[in-house]
Amino acid sequence: MSYIQSLFPITAKKELAPGIFDYTVYCPPIASQAAAGQFVHIRADGFTLRRPISLCQIDRQRQTIRLVFEVRGGGTQEMSHLSVGDSMDILGPLGNGFPLLSPENKVIVVGGGIGVPPMVETAAHYGKNATAIIGFRNSQAVILKSDFESLGCDTRLATDDGSAGYHGFVSGLLKERLEQGPADLICACGPMPMLKSVVSIAQQANVPTKVSLEERMGCGVGACLVCACRTVRDGKEIFTHVCKDGPVFDGDEVVF
Amino acid sequence: MSYIQSLFPITAKKELAPGIFDYTVYCPPIASQAAAGQFVHIRADGFTLRRPISLCQIDRQRQTIRLVFEVRGGGTQEMSHLSVGDSMDILGPLGNGFPLLSPENKVIVVGGGIGVPPMVETAAHYGKNATAIIGFRNSQAVILKSDFESLGCDTRLATDDGSAGYHGFVSGLLKERLEQGPADLICACGPMPMLKSVVSIAQQANVPTKVSLEERMGCGVGACLVCACRTVRDGKEIFTHVCKDGPVFDGDEVVF
Amino acid sequence: MAKLGVNIAGVSFKNPVITASGCCGFGREYDKMYPMEKLGGISLKGMTIRERQGNPPPRIAETPKGMLNSVGLQNPGVEAFLQNDMPFLEKRDTVLIANVAGSTLEDYCAIAERLDSSKIDMLEVNISCPNVKEGGVAFGTSCASAGNVVSHMRRYTTKPMMVKLSPNVTDIVSIAKAVQDAGADAVSLINTLLGMRIDIATRRPILHNNVGGLSGPAVFPVAVRMVWQVASQVSIPVVGMGGIEKWQDAVEMMMAGARAVQIGAALFYDPYVPLKVIEGIDQWLDQQGVRDINEIVGTVKPW
């Protein structure tokens, strides 16, 4: 595999919820190579460091990638000013994605907040065999629900304040789902406390987990070693690197 | 007098010659206060320091100012990317302009290269009583000639290579003009060697001169003291400041 | 409305925002844009006992998110200042800080003495100017000479003395401690970092002085680090500066341990930065429910 870095044109832009943007970028070399759970590193005008954003969907036919991100600080703010026709400076595809079992496996994808977008491409692989458990702060923050539904996933929504769907966290819905039947794999992305509870629930149910982590990044390719994350390998606690060894890790190896 | 700093909309843009841009900016507070020979300080996106640009013309009726500048480095390059409708971040009006005698005086304005634009507003004041001597590298670089002509000035063109007008420097044309008749004042802007020869020719002919100087600037208002220029005042050589004491100085006081 | 007033070495500032020495002259210029009364204080251009012409131009060069200057303490001398500029300044209701520089110990003492009867509120002892051949930073790079300047000046002035430190040193904390021990009432930091730019077309340094002082946003992280190190090791108040361009930077500097901040280079691209910083801090304090700006000073929680 090789990395691509170049300017690619934006072909569509939407605001999914206040401050959450959905871009489609025409990007043949990345669309053809990339896999679910990988990410790209985006240069925002005026900023020194690139911003890592997960691939939300990969359309090999149209040779596009879809990126959904939330405005958090200056860099994502700047990125949100880009319009259809502008170019995005993208480095990718980066990291190791979610493993894709054969599509007839029963897989649960769990996403929390802005951790939901990276789960779409994985859910797409399993279609109706996937359960998509997605959680948000409140009904206004809900995004991508219809995307999972139209992929045929068994889609279950939770909100922290109960203003839409299940009142509570995704962990509640995950327990419910595991009580209803077996699963071959759980793939998750979201805040650390959420991932921690997902892994612990899965461990109790004896289901393997894959979780996608975040850390501040420099190079994005494994060369600078800044994106350290505490993991256990061969019984030893070591710093592996989110950009190269992840962003997707075995739930069991992450030190939460 | 007070300084204005704000964003003002660009109402017209032209490229006068390769790399030389002509902007009209709607800027009522500056248009109403400013005088010939003053300058404004412009912020170019991504640069720490503002760029000083002279007022080429001031239209009190339309409340606009005209700025003509050449792309020299990164800052002017960035400024040249602005289009009609965009805003320019302008601080001004700054400095002391050319003294304006009553319009029936015989005044010679001398401009060399990108030193020509600042002379337009002064020439306008004297109209047909002004002789405009303007010099350029070659015929391709000639700008604003018709502007002086339509103001009614006796307009005389020189080019270094003789590809248009007089073959030689403006100093040749100035000597010629002074031989033809008296003058009450000479106002000049251009490279230092040109100004030096203008002042020395004028001194021989006993005509007072006013010259507009350039120096690298910080604040533009006289607060940081970086824009020093060597001048003689009361017989003593001191560093005065281009932004506050100038940009227009008595030819006699400048140490060339 | 939170309380914005701070007290440094017995001097009350209405708010913690001061314009930095050398960047706002003797106050006249920016007073044309907004009344100086809005500022917590103004640190005046570095002053010497006699008039100085400074270095030949060019005296400024642009750098990525910063600038170099090599003004070299051009100023009219303390007498001319008192005669021509002090009357204007006295009428302004803001803290007046005289930035004092010298080539010799005697110079420093003589200016201190001369200003003692003036309405200057505070002295900022500049032992960190990188742009003069004699004195300046030479006094500021060893603990002994830095302390020496302060203890000598102490005998000639009753005004609070704030010592301005150079970042061009291996150990800024030990210099801060030395001036504290010698009687300094406060320290301000950082002065500029020594830098250089070359025009590759002419192969000449852009600055006629070859080297100059780096300031502006580029130096901000270095300034925050030094303020944090110094503030946690001295008991006198610290005034922080270096690269502040927005209210968030001022808050960051204050959390690092600065009781007030100074703003320099940012004035050149936006003269209104000091007012925007004051307003931004004010709103942020209200939004955070903090009643008094002093409550945030030094509150950073190191790991």
Add this chain to the structure above:
Amino acid sequence: MAKLGVNIAGVSFKNPVITASGCCGFGREYDKMYPMEKLGGISLKGMTIRERQGNPPPRIAETPKGMLNSVGLQNPGVEAFLQNDMPFLEKRDTVLIANVAGSTLEDYCAIAERLDSSKIDMLEVNISCPNVKEGGVAFGTSCASAGNVVSHMRRYTTKPMMVKLSPNVTDIVSIAKAVQDAGADAVSLINTLLGMRIDIATRRPILHNNVGGLSGPAVFPVAVRMVWQVASQVSIPVVGMGGIEKWQDAVEMMMAGARAVQIGAALFYDPYVPLKVIEGIDQWLDQQGVRDINEIVGTVKPW
């Protein structure tokens, strides 16, 4: 086509562009974007005698036109390096520079000895890492200890030794002279400037190590100044780095006195910077009619 080759301490580089230590790992990653053979050389990640895990995250923070890092020399140790990475590197036709760090004098000597029989072309002695508690910059801030490291290592290695200097000192020239006198074959500078950022929302330093090393365009003028000062005072070759992001910067650094340059932080936003710099220099030399890059080294004409 001008000659781009340079020679440093007996080692031939096909061009003067080297990727900086810690910014390109052991070469594998950027080799996926372009062949390492295109580079003049590669300075490998700082290596210690035993494996090091480095500091806890976050290890990086953004700053205006720069960045802070606090990696803390995470590396597999010299043995693992020789076993796992050296075979890959040996096949690359570019100069291999091992960046050597230690907590004790013995560490430095042990690594030098272990590498002496390897195909490493050159050692870069890192006495300037600001991110480790023991050793690192502690060796690099006094002339005596800096010289001491070099003279001891000299006994254990036949490889050319380039000493990497810290900018966090009052007088970098005296340190450069001390390592020259102790037997260094070249010096490289600058390592990172110590800096800090604070997250005002959480009131915590962004870096878990509280402070970290500043690099990127922001530091460029400081680097140029130091290279100029050092190059004019030592007789051994100087390799310049700090903030280079375009070919003009590399030319400027070389005019200041650097015989070659290293590029670090710029890789993170544009991995192709080294190639663009090589190409840009090449074209510029042709356009200037300069036949050999060595002719521009140190050609700045001070005022």
